Amino acid sequence: MARASVRSGRAAVRPFLRLFVAPAVLCALGFAAALAAVMQYSLRAYVPGSLEAGGFTLANFAALIRPLYARVFLDTVWICFLTASFTLIVGYPLAYALVHARNVALKSAILVIAVTPLFLGEVVRTYSWIVVLGNNGFLNSMLLKLGLVDAPMQFMFTEFGVITALVHVTLPVMVIMLAAALSHIDRDYERAAASLGAGPIRVFLTVTLPLSTPGIIAGVTTAFAWTFSAFATPQLIGGGRVNMVANLVYQLGFASFNFPFAASLSVAGLILTFAVLALMRAAASPLERIRQH
Amino acid sequence: MPAEPRFSAPARVADGTNGSAHAAVALTGVTKQFGKITALDAVSLFVRHGELMTLLGPSGCGKTTLLHLVAGFLIPESGEIAIDGQRITDVPAYRREIGIMFQNYALFPHMSVAGNVGYGLRMRRIARPEIDRRIADALALVKLAGLEERRPRQLSGGQQQRVALARALVIRPKVLLLDEPFSALDRNLRASMQVELKEIQRKLGVTTIFVTHDQSEALSLSDRIAVIADGRIRQLNTPHEVYRHPSDRFVASFIGDANVLRAHLERIEGAVASVALGAARVTVPMRTLEGSAVGSAVDLFVRPEDLRVAETDAAAAAHGTIAAQIYQGGHIDLYVDAPEVSSGRVLLRVPSHEAASLRPAGTRIAIALAADVAIAFRSA
Ligand SMILES: Nc1ncnc2c1ncn2[C@@H]1O[C@H](COP(=O)(O)OP(=O)(O)O)[C@@H](O)[C@H]1O
Ligand SMILES: [Mg+2]
Numbered sequence: 133m134a135r136a137s138v139r140s141g142r143a144a145v146r147p148f149l150r151l152f153v154a155p156a157v158l159c160a161l162g163f164a165a166a167l168a169a170v171m172q173y174s175l176r177a178y179v180p181g182s183l184e185a186g187g188f189t190l191a192n193f194a195a196l197i198r199p200l201y202a203r204v205f206l207d208t209v210w211i212c213f214l215t216a217s218f219t220l221i222v223g224y225p226l227a228y229a230l231v232h233a234r235n236v237a238l239k240s241a242i243l244v245i246a247v248t249p250l251f252l253g254e255v256v257r258t259y260s261w262i263v264v265l266g267n268n269g270f271l272n273s274m275l276l277k278l279g280l281v282d283a284p285m286q287f288m289f290t291e292f293g294v295i296t297a298l299v300h301v302t303l304p305v306m307v308i309m310l311a312a313a314l315s316h317i318d319r320d321y322e323r324a325a326a327s328l329g330a331g332p333i334r335v336f337l338t339v340t341l342p343l344s345t346p347g348i349i350a351g352v353t354t355a356f357a358w359t360f361s362a363f364a365t366p367q368l369i370g371g372g373r374v375n376m377v378a379n380l381v382y383q384l385g386f387a388s389f390n391f392p393f394a395a396s397l398s399v400a401g402l403i404l405t406f407a408v409l410a411l412m413r414a415a416a417s418p419l420e421r422i423r424q425h
Numbered sequence: 426m427p428a429e430p431r432f433s434a435p436a437r438v439a440d441g442t443n444g445s446a447h448a449a450v451a452l453t454g455v456t457k458q459f460g461k462i463t464a465l466d467a468v469s470l471f472v473r474h475g476e477l478m479t480l481l482g483p484s485g486c487g488k489t490t491l492l493h494l495v496a497g498f499l500i501p502e503s504g505e506i507a508i509d510g511q512r513i514t515d516v517p518a519y520r521r522e523i524g525i526m527f528q529n530y531a532l533f534p535h536m537s538v539a540g541n542v543g544y545g546l547r548m549r550r551i552a553r554p555e556i557d558r559r560i561a562d563a564l565a566l567v568k569l570a571g572l573e574e575r576r577p578r579q580l581s582g583g584q585q586q587r588v589a590l591a592r593a594l595v596i597r598p599k600v601l602l603l604d605e606p607f608s609a610l611d612r613n614l615r616a617s618m619q620v621e622l623k624e625i626q627r628k629l630g631v632t633t634i635f636v637t638h639d640q641s642e643a644l645s646l647s648d649r650i651a652v653i654a655d656g657r658i659r660q661l662n663t664p665h666e667v668y669r670h671p672s673d674r675f676v677a678s679f680i681g682d683a684n685v686l687r688a689h690l691e692r693i694e695g696a697v698a699s700v701a702l703g704a705a706r707v708t709v710p711m712r713t714l715e716g717s718a719v720g721s722a723v724d725l726f727v728r729p730e731d732l733r734v735a736e737t738d739a740a741a742a743a744h745g746t747i748a749a750q751i752y753q754g755g756h757i758d759l760y761v762d763a764p765e766v767s768s769g770r771v772l773l774r775v776p777s778h779e780a781a782s783l784r785p786a787g788t789r790i791a792i793a794l795a796a797d798v799a800i801a802f803r804s805a
Binding site: 326338 | 517521522523525545549
């Protein structure tokens with residue numbers, strides 16, 4: 133009887149299911165079609181001087197292993213790795229303070245610093261970093277004033293500059309994901325640990341940190357995938373000297389009009405992202421069951 | 426509220442600054458506020474060594490707050506807390522040597538049973554062989570030997586509870602705190618865990634503060650009960666005294682079932698008074714009737730087991746019609762409509778063997794008082 137009522141209840145609760153699913157299906161179909169088009173392009177030959185693609189070929193993918201292109205892939209993975217790591221290191225304390233602070237002013241300050249940049253958009257945030265990182269920028273004038281350097285240091289057009297800006301761009305997502313994970317940890321766990329004799333640092337290391345690993349994994353993988361598709365930041369701050377996959381796709385597609393090769397780069401990038409994320413999950417799975425015995 | 430003199434000796438001693446040395450846990454004038462809410466209002470409480478003290482009160486009355494103050498998770502706005510005579514008001518939780526069991530157990534999900542139970546020992550940097558030995562002892566105590574390697578989520582609710590108890594006890598705490606530990610268990614399991622907790626607590630002689638909002642649990646487990654309402658202790662006494670001699674109207678209605686019957690004050694004789702209910706007379710203490718004049722209406726509180734079906738009309742306290750008869754095994758609950766004494770149903774609890782002579786629902790009966798002492802309050 134109970135089962136029957138649950139079933140009929142379900143039907144009653146979801147009378148609009150089809151209505152709501154329809155737009156989602158339309159969107160999904162659109163994405164699938166676009167992806168299929170890109171995949172299809174990636175397997176076509178490039179006809180120089182023409183926007184039309186030639187016959188089917190695997191030549192585009194074979195060209196990817198040329199050092200020039202392979203290098204960009206490796207650089208991108210490396211930049212993503214560093215960005216995700218630094219974002220975690222900067223974001224964790226912010227998320228922790230956001231969740232644990234009693235002071236409302238402190239909470240709002242953290243929210244403003246860490247989360248509102250999300251609404252500014254990548255381009256605006258990147259321009260603000262040009263103001264900070266430029267030769268006459270804020271950072272250099274500080275260093276000069278403090279006498280730490282004699283001449284302006286080169287931050288623009290360096291990997292350092294790109295990663296710094298990317299960390300800032302990625303930080304809001306990281307903080308939101310970590311804060312969500314941290315706020316779901318019942319405070320009684322920390323209280324129990326304290327009552328058993330653990331000081332604040334040991335409570336953090338043995339209870340809070342291990343229990344937040346799902347959030348760390350989610351945050352790092354999201355930051356990684358988020359950064360992998362970065363375009364405006366490496367374009368503006370890297371200025372052609374620091375190239376990530378998206379910049380290469382742009383150059384090939386819109387400077388050389390080699391659509392088939394740009395498409396194969398995109399597909400390769402997508403596959404690589406999935407591969408790296410799968411690898412990270414596999415590497416992190418023992419972390420999800422940290423043993424403390 | 427002051428306790429009965431007989432039971433308040435330690436509290437009296439604790440009036441001075443160092444009098445609390447006699448108590449295992451002493452709270453003196455402790456006030457805790459959350460913004461504008463006063464969760465605890467100048468509470469003083471003295472728990473004796475080895476006793477099981479229950480904090481009983483409705484949800485939101487401040488029980489958990491009191492427990493968290495003793496554990497060190499909260500700092501009071503004013504007042505002092507001492508354990509074994511040492512002031513610990515602002516000592517952090519991790520230096521208090523207190524075992525606490527949470528309502529949802531709070532077992533570390535990322536550690537095994539042994540990892541959980543051994544946590545407090547590892548924090549004390551005890552040698553590995555001794556840790557293993559004490560984990561084994563603690564698990565044997567709660568009858569969980571052999572489950573060392575299980576994860577909390579692989580255990581039943583009752584087993585998780587035992588792990589939580591073992592984890593709190595293994596550090597040999599000065600005080601054991603239990604926050605509504607049985608509320609998540611089903612009825613049968615709850616009863617057996619209550620008995621077991623009581624046995625373990627006796628065996629170890631550990632001073633225990635037990636929080637519950639379940640009055641029958643409080644009556645069956647406690648050495649003494651502190652009845653709390655709105656952040657204040659209303660009465661502190663043994664279960665029997667609290668049940669039989671409630672200090673005020675709130676305690677009388679919160680603990681046990683009570684019939685509130687319309688009666689009137691017939692005679693005052695010093696500290697006691699005689700109350701008339703129909704043809705019946707009952708003696709009540711005057712302390713709860715301060716200011717009532719002879720002849721005024723009072724609310725007489727009578728336990729269901731203190732009412733009987735009268736054989737004759739001669740001593741009838743009231744007349745009524747049986748509305749429902751509920752068989753409870755050892756006794757029968759009789760619900761009676763008696764509009765002359767109560768606007769609600771009157772509950773009579775009669776032993777089953779007496780019930781054979783009862784007539785079915787709808788019959789009129791006379792109700793008699795089976796006790797000659799009760800308690801009355803001024804009509805609200
Ligand atoms: N952290 C808190 N912040 C604000 N109010 C609180 C907090 N903890 C408890 N309170 C309030 O204090 C009162 C007592 O709460 P509590 O001690 O949890 O009651 P109980 O355990 O008896 O149900 C309640 O009114 C509750 O809303
Ligand atoms: Mg509570």
